[in-house]
Structures are given as structure tokens and as C-alpha cells.
Amino acid sequence: MSPRARTRVTDCTPAQARTRRQQARAFLDVAELVLSEPATQSETHVAAALAVLAAIAATDAICGLRLGRYSRGQDHDSAADLLETVDLPDASLVAKLRKVLAAKDLAHYSARLIAKREAQSMVKNAAALVHAAEQL
């Protein structure tokens, strides 16, 4: 056992963490709604972009509710690092977050449209994080 390097984090009240959880649920709901209907590839891309936002917000909620702090800033890898320090029954959540974050640049900034299967996978991983946040 040795101390870990500090990540850029900020304190968070339970109320703030719950607000992030509500935002995560709202992002996920819209993403799932888009994918449940016949969608154009642009709309599918929007679902993937929302999945990223849902996963990040859910991670903030989990860290906020369990640790009283969450990661801030654009370096979302630090959010995954912080999530890794939370003791959770489902150890696969960090890997799910990292998978979603790996597609963040593509989903938010790229002209290349994300395929439906990839978007579905991202939404599924985000849903696991939102579900975990809602159990806390």
C-alpha cells in the first residue's frame, strides 16, 4: 500500500452530487430515446456525444457521493483515476468509463460520424455508470 499521486479534484456536497446524477440521467434518457427510434447517422452521433456527457456526470455523482469530491477540468482521465479509488461492487465500471472517454474527442469534436453499433455500446456503458450512481 502506498499513497497515490493527487489528481485535480474539488470538494462536492451531496446535493451537488445528486444534481450531477440527475444530469447524468437526463443525458442518458435523451441518448436512449434517440437510439430507440430510426435515426440518421447524425442523430446516432448525437446519442454517442450524450453518452459521454452521461458517463462523466455519473462518474462525478459516484465520486461526489462516495468521496465528497470529484474531478474537474478537461482531463477526464483524472476522473477515471479518481473513480478507480472508489470502492464499488462492480469493478468493471472504470473500464466502461475509459471506453466511453476514449471516444470523447470523436463524439464531440470530429467530423467523422460514429456508427450505430459503436454509439449503442457507448450508451450501454454510460447506462451502467448511471445505474451505479442511482444505487448510491
Added chain:
Amino acid sequence: MDLRVPLAVVTPTLDAAVLQALAATTAWASGAQVHRMAGTGSVDGVRKVLARLVEQGIVAAQDQPPSTLYVLNRDHVAAEAVVALTRLRQVVIDRITAEVTAWAPPLVHASLFGSFARGEAGAGSDIDILLIPAETATDDAGSGLEAATARLAKDVYRWTGNRAHLVTATVDVVAGMVAAQDPLVESWRADHVHLAGARLLDVLRRAR
């Protein structure tokens, strides 16, 4: 049972909150950080508890001047039991889920709301449960539901020592509440733990 700190069942002192905080993370934390995570007691009180727990071996300490950092020693023979006690909230969710999903006819939706869903339920709090049965329940199904909800209320009390507060509303009733902008609907929407059936937001969307 204080569902914020289930460990208080066996140790109704600051020790419970400190162990609960340490069990939430695998990272090292200073006394001040543990105090913030515990959300109760004084910093000095938390440090005294930490010193006692270090002596028992369940907490490991490491000097990182000017601080001392602490972590739950997960190799300790008591660690598994401590962590299991911190997860009793999930056990409550799983038991209620198992019960309501076994009901016939199946519920349209079931969830926990109120202080439990917000993570604020103390020893004196009710456990609020929303049950939305099919709107076309026959008399037989209706009496079956009544018996099942009575059984659930008793079970929740036996499992936790907390009273169950059951809100049973058919889809028609929920539709009326949505139309009337009932604040209860907004509280469900804001914080709920899904147990069974369709997602609450889908039920509310269809009820418009």
C-alpha cells in the same frame, strides 16, 4: 437503521462514520479528508478514532509530513465484514427488488424515492416506495396487491427497523398527478432508485 451509516447497527459511535468513509475508497486520505467524508464529528474526534483503529490494525497509517494518511487495511480479517456492513443499503434495495419483481400480475413500475433515494435516510426515516400497478386490475388482483403490499411493509420493517411508506398509484392516477403538476411527481423524477418494471421517466412520459 441509519441507512447513511449502516455500520451504526453494530457501533453507534463516530467509529462507524469513519469506517464507512474509509470503506468508500481505496485511496489514502488525511485525517481532515476522512473527517470531510465522514461528515460528522470533529477533526480531532476523527483523528482519535483513526488512532484507535490503527491500533486494531483495521486501518493502516503512513506519515506523509505534514500529514498522516490513512487507508482501510483490506487484508485485515475484519475488513470483509466491515465492507459488507457498509453495503447494507444495496442489500435492502436487492431484497425489495426481489420481492416486488415476484408479484403477479407484474407492476408497471416500482422504485424507491424520498430520503432513501437521496441517501439521507436515518434511523427514524421511512423507506418510501412507489408502486404503479396495471390500471386494469381486477378485484382479485386488487386484493392480491393489497396483501402483497402489506407483506412488503412488514418485511421492510423486519429487515431494517424502518417503516415502509408505500405509495400505490395506478397509471391513471399518476397521469392525473402529472397533469396537476403534483410536487410529489417532481420529487420522484429528481431522485429515485429503480426497482422493477418500466423506467419511471417512460411511465411519466406516457402518462402525459
